[in-house]
Amino acid sequence: xxxxxxxxxxxxxxxxxxxxxxxxxxxxxxxxxxxxxxxxxxxxxxxxxxxxxxxxxxxxxxxxxxxxxxxxxxxxxxxxxxxxxxxxxxxxxxxxxxxxxxxxxxxxxxxxxxxxxxxxxxxxxxxxxxxxxxxxxxxxxxxxxxxxxxxxxxxxxxxxxxxxxxxxxxxxxxxxxxxxxxxxxxxxxxxxxxxxxxxxxxxxxxxxxxxxxxxxxxxxxxxxxxxxxxxxxxx
Numbered sequence: 001x002x003x004x005x006x007x008x009x010x011x012x013x014x015x016x017x018x019x020x021x022x023x024x025x026x027x028x029x030x031x032x033x034x035x036x037x038x039x040x041x042x043x044x045x046x047x048x049x050x051x052x053x054x055x056x057x058x059x060x061x062x063x064x065x066x067x068x069x070x071x072x073x074x075x076x077x078x079x080x081x082x083x084x085x086x087x088x089x090x091x092x093x094x095x096x097x098x099x100x101x102x103x104x105x106x107x108x109x110x111x112x113x114x115x116x117x118x119x120x121x122x123x124x125x126x127x128x129x130x131x132x133x134x135x136x137x138x139x140x141x142x143x144x145x146x147x148x149x150x151x152x153x154x155x156x157x158x159x160x161x162x163x164x165x166x167x168x169x170x171x172x173x174x175x176x177x178x179x180x181x182x183x184x185x186x187x188x189x190x191x192x193x194x195x196x197x198x199x200x201x202x203x204x205x206x207x208x209x210x211x212x213x214x215x216x217x218x219x220x221x222x223x224x225x226x227x228x229x230x231x232x233x234x235x
Contacts, residue, residue, distance in 0.1 A: 007043075014042040053172045057159055058085055058126075064157040065133075074156065076115045077149040083134060084169030086127040088177075088191045090114060091143050091166040112192040119192040174202025179212050 017039040024030035032038075064070065065078040084094050092113045102110045108121045108131070123131065141149070147165050154164040170191075177187040188199040 011042055011044075013069060014040075020043075032060070037055075052175050053085070053159070053163060053168055055172075055176065057157075058082060058172070060157045060159060064153065070156065072148055074153050076137045077141075077146060078157075079130060079133045079137050080139050080146070080170050081150060081153065081166065082088065083127075085172045086124075086130055087121065087175035088119075088170050090148065090170060094166075094169075095139065095146070097134060099131055103131060115192065115194045117192045117194060119190065121190055150152045151153045171202055174199070 013036070018035075021030060021035050021037060025032055025035060025134065059079050061082055063083075065075045080094055083097065084087060084091065087094075087108060089097065089110075090112065093110060096113075097110070102108055103123065106123050108123055108127070109119070111118050121127075139146075143166055150164040150166065153160050154161050174191060177190065182190075184196055184199050187202075188196045191199055191202065193199045
């Protein structure tokens with residue numbers, strides 16, 4: 001309760017403890033009767049709703065950071081969040097981003113700290129704007145401190161406060177790649193994943209992308225009736 005954990009966090013914690021106990025029983029460290037989970041029902045894991053941001057939300061943040069009446073820290077945190085949203089950088093990679101080192105021949109090049117995978121990405125217009133702002137707005141914060149300030153940023157931008165985490169920026173980049181029709185194999189390289197299954201967790205096709213797919217189906221011309229085809233063949 002102090003950590004404000006959600007029910008799924010409790011469920012995963014109990015599962016982990018149960019796994020350790022079963023391992024102990026398997027290797028003879030514990031007796032079967034010592035398992036407190038033997039008659040314990042921890043319930044079912046509830047699949048979380050995949051709420052995400054989109055580029056319209058980024059536009060709202062761009063408007064916010066362009067205002068002259070906001071605190072400097074709000075501006076900087078907003079800029080760094082947009083860096084993650086437009087590049088897919090993890091927080092630890094974004095906070096250590098150095099334009100003088102990581103920009104080479106109009107490409108963003110960096111080695112991910114999590115997997116030591118090299119990512120090479122062409123600088124496109126939205127990202128270029130943010131990279132130029134980063135040069136004069138260096139930021140040094142922990143992830144926890146960043147997320148606290150990000151709640152302020154989101155509130156001022158009129159965005160849901162509960163979405164204000166650094167990871168949502170990376171998640172937005174992944175969903176944008178999906179919406180653009182980029183393959184998971186290409187997205188894997190842009191996101192710096194070793195395992196493509198990790199890429200798929202970010203790769204959520206949005207409803208409007210599905211709507212566009214159905215629109216293509218709707219535009220297809222129906223086949224001519226069989227009797228019409230027969231008449232044409234006879235003619």
